[in-house]
Amino acid sequence: MTLVFMVMFVSAHASIALHDQTFQKDYPHSGPSLVCDQCPPGTYLRAPCSSSQKSDCAKCPDGSFTELWNSITKCLRCSMCDVNQVVTKECSSSNNCQCECKEGYFFNKKYDACVKHKECMPGYGVNVTGTPHRDTQCALCQPGFYSDGFSAKDLCVAHRKCEDDGFRVVLKGREWHDTLCASCQDLKTRDGAEYLHEILPTFFIKLQQTMGIKKMRRFGMKLSQLGGKTTARETIMKLSKSGLNDFINSWVQKAGNDQVRKLPEILGKIGSPQEGEKLQCKLEYIEQQSKLCDGLNE
Template structure:
């Protein structure tokens, strides 16, 4: 196919033509370039115009040109998806796949960072921008590690005619219960509701060796201990699954021993934090029974 190229008024004339010496006459010829989407199969001669041919599938030219072969369409890199398919006049356009963004420093698509418990997504990540996290304000919380979850409002116990069992913090909701519930349930049972998030905090603040030591010392039913060789090989993901499994099956006596176990491995602050929460829950139960009088905001 011979294409007789017409001028594009929006392009300077010199951008649509190129000079070539005629091998027969030695004269300098002004040949037409090929438009985007085509390549030059044969240059002009004294009697013929430039022979331009459409680019085949998988190839393209984006500008006026006189190249002898179309450019090969690009392939999307790791963690990228096609935003716009390649066409004869445009290269393939790629963007980072869902949950990833393009990091200019590394020139690669990186997974959006996750906001830890106590923080929510202030700006949700896009293919061009990472997630931006913000600490939850008083009265709000986030109990998950997530690149998308935002802080949500704490439960209002009074609105439901319930008592505050445990004050909410940025990383867990306010726990509510009726006095009837407090009289029939042990305080350790309420602690189960925040332990999964508490374990996430441990993973973020403790080294993996100490986490393995904790897993080895978690109080087990009947005093049995897990196989040391198995626990000491667990990854962080494996440790998280191990601890969540323990939480689901642990009885009240096992949960009440957890603060002391934490202190025994050197995690004094975390052990004390958990014990304060347990004491607060116990005191709310006693208040319902009318045995003691304490201010509800004495312990956090």
């Protein structure tokens, strides 16, 4: 019984396969319908069968293809890769061109297009690396690790261990900045604001992520008034958020120690007192480390 069933099963599949590779051609005015062979992948039907000859199949011209058994009279045109895609398999007579998102991009079903991988912001590292088929996944840096920039590839990095280099901790590391180290000699000769200045670029990157454009403009005005060449109010008020980011970053790079010390007060005046307190606490911690060095011989 089982053997009979198997024979019937195989025969049925053979019949289906044969049926899939044939088609019926009707000749309403010249005779009965005929069962013609379909053309194999990579070819097309140049002429159907007749009572005296089989189907005439021809190879697809360059730039066209057929992937299945068919009875079409013209091959399909090869596809072109979309923007931000690369070819993973060239088109041939028997297969279409295959594409995927290029390096740094993934296919977003919502937009039906390849879009850039998300960049993890300061304080976050890559948890799952992006591929052409999925976006980057970020995770908050664990205690003892940090990330101080935007990246779609970088992991969180371990904080520096000052004692390994024979230095003292000037400022403990956080998830968004490294531990700052120095010798007592440096602490005695350098202004504490110089150490604080080292983490300001990343501090303001994080701050700008939460600031509205109106507050950023007020902040830009206050910075402009801190000595040096004052930028016209009209100029600052016309800046976009991107332009304000550039203005603030440029100010940070050029800021002197006295200007850095006034930042906590300015942040309080524009409505960000908590951020100002954070900077003030860091500055006081740095200066406390300097005092602890008094009397020590290094």
